Amino acid sequence: MVANQRFGGRHAALAFILVTVFIDVLGFGLIIPVLPKLIVDLSGGDTARAARVFGLFGTVWALMQFIFSPIIGSLSDRLGRRPVILISCFGLGLDYVMMALAPTLAWLFVGRMISGITAATIATASAYIADVSPPEKRAANFGLISAAWGAGFIIGPALGGLLGQVSPRLPFWTGAGLALVGVAYGFFVLPESLPPERRAAFTWRKANPVGALTLLRSHHELLGLASVNAIYLLAHHVLPSVWVLYTGYRYGWSTGMTGLALAAVGLGSILVQLFVVRRAVAAFGERITLLIGLSFGAAGFAIWGLAPDTRVFWLGLPIFSLMGLVGPSVQALMTVRVQPHEQGQLQGANSSIMGLTGLVGPGLFTLTFAYFIGAGTRWHIPGASFLLAAVLMVLALAVTVTINARAAAYVKVEGESRP
Numbered sequence: 436m437v438a439n440q441r442f443g444g445r446h447a448a449l450a451f452i453l454v455t456v457f458i459d460v461l462g463f464g465l466i467i468p469v470l471p472k473l474i475v476d477l478s479g480g481d482t483a484r485a486a487r488v489f490g491l492f493g494t495v496w497a498l499m500q501f502i503f504s505p506i507i508g509s510l511s512d513r514l515g516r517r518p519v520i521l522i523s524c525f526g527l528g529l530d531y532v533m534m535a536l537a538p539t540l541a542w543l544f545v546g547r548m549i550s551g552i553t554a555a556t557i558a559t560a561s562a563y564i565a566d567v568s569p570p571e572k573r574a575a576n577f578g579l580i581s582a583a584w585g586a587g588f589i590i591g592p593a594l595g596g597l598l599g600q601v602s603p604r605l606p607f608w609t610g611a612g613l614a615l616v617g618v619a620y621g622f623f624v625l626p627e628s629l630p631p632e633r634r635a636a637f638t639w640r641k642a643n644p645v646g647a648l649t650l651l652r653s654h655h656e657l658l659g660l661a662s663v664n665a666i667y668l669l670a671h672h673v674l675p676s677v678w679v680l681y682t683g684y685r686y687g688w689s690t691g692m693t694g695l696a697l698a699a700v701g702l703g704s705i706l707v708q709l710f711v712v713r714r715a716v717a718a719f720g721e722r723i724t725l726l727i728g729l730s731f732g733a734a735g736f737a738i739w740g741l742a743p744d745t746r747v748f749w750l751g752l753p754i755f756s757l758m759g760l761v762g763p764s765v766q767a768l769m770t771v772r773v774q775p776h777e778q779g780q781l782q783g784a785n786s787s788i789m790g791l792t793g794l795v796g797p798g799l800f801t802l803t804f805a806y807f808i809g810a811g812t813r814w815h816i817p818g819a820s821f822l823l824a825a826v827l828m829v830l831a832l833a834v835t836v837t838i839n840a841r842a843a844a845y846v847k848v849e850g851e852s853r854p
Contacts (some may be wrong), residue, residue, distance in 0.1 A: 452560050453579055462614060466534075467591065467592045473543070473604070474540065477543060479665050492544065495548055495551065496793075504783045504789075511559040511629070514522060515627045515628075525618045530550050530847070531614060577762065589705075644784075645662075648793045650777060651784055659841075661784070664765050666830055667765070669796050673800045682748075708759055708763070715760055717764075726839075729832040730832060731756075735757075737822060738754060799823075
């Protein structure tokens, strides 16, 4: 608390963390509209080759996040959150410069690898939030992180598309400038949230994706909550994987309509994070809020998978938006079950799970979509990918109900064992 007062207060630090997450996602979104075109240009105009390269880039990006998230998280437990965040943001800025100058695919490939590593800083940002937030406010503050993420994802592609009309490399320069300005700002504003006496030694046994599972198994609820988080993240990959293909195939949407709908999804998520999460947690607690979010997510996916026309599809939007209750609730439940010096390791493990689902999800949903619209299929179900996502959310709901029942039984036994 003293450190917060010295460097401008808790609110200034929280604001910087939110800005950091926003810039990370904004930079990611900035290059979405221009990266495929840049790859085509560097492939000599060979679109087929560019498509294969683009898929490889996405896989490598997710793989880097999966491998390096627990390393960066464990480093923040040892060195503190501030240096890890600032160094990573500085590296992100230099990486954008590298990609802006990339003369070959190999150069751009290395840039995407570095980008996947630096994207793991969101784990450290989440650990910072856990450090400075009392347990009763963690869900709301994690909701703010999700809102910052959503805002970056909405603004990034739109701004990247406009800048890309000037030059396909301008979005990279813009991302570099934003990242480096953020580092300069954070150097003077961001205090350290993890004092030396609460830090943990760095060990490679913990700082790897497999070793991170040891922490997740350290509490009777933690592994179950991590499983819920993994299923939720996997289901969410249906959106970037088949949204454009599905809406174009089934409803004949134009590119403009597709972009507008995706922006509406992001806006709905932001509104839930800003105005619903805090009130829902205060009224029902994290456990019930998590169940509500999973239920609405399952319903939203099911509506989208079954919607016969655009009107019904749009009716599913406000229902699906309430799935935004899931992330903050499960994060808050997980953070109170580890020690302060383990928050970085926990968030690193969560980011590794995100990276792992990023490796599995796109293939799972695109292959499902392709199979159920194929000429030789027995059942023509264009919305099969969204229905699969709905089934996954129901599975996460069942796991959560089991966790809550076991927790209630555990509390009862503990209470009876006390004198």
